[in-house]
Amino acid sequence: MPELPEVETARSVIQRGGLKRRIVEVDDSDSWVCRPHPPGEIRAALLGRELTEAHRRGKSMWCETSGGGPVLGLHLGMSGKIVIAAADGTELDGGDYWDRGRATGDHRYTRFAVSFADGGALLLVDPRRLGRVRLDPPVDVLGPDAATVTRGKFRAALSAGTAPVKARLLDQHSIAGVGNLLADQILWQSRIYPGRPVRELTGPEVDRLHRATRNAVAAATAAGGVHTLKIMKFRKPGGLCPRDGVPMVHATIGGRTTYWCPRDQSA
DNA sequence: AACAATGTTCAGTC
DNA sequence: GGACTGAACATTGT
Numbered sequence: 417m418p419e420l421p422e423v424e425t426a427r428s429v430i431q432r433g434g435l436k437r438r439i440v441e442v443d444d445s446d447s448w449v450c451r452p453h454p455p456g457e458i459r460a461a462l463l464g465r466e467l468t469e470a471h472r473r474g475k476s477m478w479c480e481t482s483g484g485g486p487v488l489g490l491h492l493g494m495s496g497k498i499v500i501a502a503a504d505g506t507e508l509d510g511g512d513y514w515d516r517g518r519a520t521g522d523h524r525y526t527r528f529a530v531s532f533a534d535g536g537a538l539l540l541v542d543p544r545r546l547g548r549v550r551l552d553p554p555v556d557v558l559g560p561d562a563a564t565v566t567r568g569k570f571r572a573a574l575s576a577g578t579a580p581v582k583a584r585l586l587d588q589h590s591i592a593g594v595g596n597l598l599a600d601q602i603l604w605q606s607r608i609y610p611g612r613p614v615r616e617l618t619g620p621e622v623d624r625l626h627r628a629t630r631n632a633v634a635a636a637t638a639a640g641g642v643h644t645l646k647i648m649k650f651r652k653p654g655g656l657c658p659r660d661g662v663p664m665v666h667a668t669i670g671g672r673t674t675y676w677c678p679r680d681q682s683a
Numbered sequence: 684a685a686c687a688a689t690g691t692t693c694a695g696t697c
Numbered sequence: 698g699g700a701c702t703g704a705a706c707a708t709t710g711t
Contacts, residue, residue, distance in 0.1 A: 417689050448707075475690075494690045495709080525708090544708045546690060579701065588691080597689050642689060671703065673687075 418492040420562055420593030421636040423475045426490075426498040430470040430479065430538065433500040433508040437532035439465055449527045449542070450549050461486050461551055462530065467538075474558050474592025489553025493546030499523065503535030562593035563633045570626040574614050581617060581625070582610035583670030594629065596672045598636065601647040602628045603676060604657075609683045610669045610676050651675040 418426070442459035444450045450458055466482040479488045490498070500508040528540040528549045540547055560569045573590040574581070584590055585599045594602065603610045605628040608621055617625075636642045650656055655664045657677035666675045 419689055422689080491690085494688070494707095542708095543710095544688080544690095546707065548691085577700065583701080586690095595689050672690095 417495055417497065417641075418475060419595035419598050419636075419642045420475060420633055422497075422641050423472055423477060423492060423593075424563070424637055425641070426492065427470050427472040427477050429498055429500055429508045430467070430477070433502070433536075434470065434479075434538045435467050437466060437534055437536060439463055439467075439530055440533045441529075441531035443526075443529040443531075444549065446527045446545075449540070449545060449547055453550060458488075458549065458551060462488065467530075473555050473561050474588055475595070476553065476555055476558060476592070478553055478555060486551040487553065489548070489550045489555075490540065491548040491553075492540075493542060493544065493548060495544040496527075496540055496542035496547035499539040499541055501537045501539065558588055558592040559590045560592065562591050562598075562629055563637070565591060565626070565629070567623065567626050570629070571619075571622055574617060574622050574625065576615060578613045578615055580611045580670050581608060581614050582672075582674060584614050585625075585629075586670050586672065591629070593633065595642065596674075597642045597645060597648070597651070598629075598632055599670075599672075600651055600675055601632045601636075601642075601645045603681065604647050605632065607677075607680045609681045610674050611683060647675070 439462045442462050444458040445455045447455055462481065465485045467479040468482050469480040471478050477490045481488060523539060523541055525541050525543040526539050527542045527545060527547060530538040540549060559573060574584055582599050582603060585594045585602060602625060606624040632645060636645055650658060650664055657664055657679065660679050662677055662679040664675045665678050666673060668674065
């Protein structure tokens, strides 16, 4: 589920409801999600502290903690979401594709939990268990955030190499935050073939990609998630490009299923 | 039952 | 060492 827009929603939920509450219990028993920390290590580092600030870069989130405590890194993986619960049982929900239609309060897939002194909690709910919780995560290795990347930084990230442009857009070290669906939207909006080597892109094409990236991220964030992107309506078998009515085609590019319009995104 | 899934990482190759 | 590719990871839904 989560690309940059969903992660930003989750960060906002933590910022709004998860800060300044004393931590009295932590369930870090899932040693896969909490790797490389052994069970109890994250718990011991957080007990008695508060989360004081929630940050995000690309798809990575992290929270500062009080009293000179460690940074708590949170990653939603392929299917995670953050739930903030209040003592009275009400929930602030970071939103989740996988939970649409499912009763609220269904936390069968909780993989990590922080309980607060006021009776509330912060939960990482993640059916596919590819999310991750760790202390002091490395965030400096990420590229510039896709929501705010400047034209100059964007040009630099796409200036050299032979990788398909879609693979480069998905590379979190180059640009942080673009996932499979955003990438298809960005390339379709820019009318560029996803398999084109970045080295062959012209200056105007790179600038189109930059504008499309900023636009797609802003639009999806405002509308509530990447599932609201225009391309979702025709990014499927039998889908027709709304610009010219041609059937979309698909193949694996950059290691991921990719849809494009063979008419105006020609190789 | 087989396959794909909105993500990351690691081993292998050039 | 750097760039790049494809498989692996854990689990669920179609």
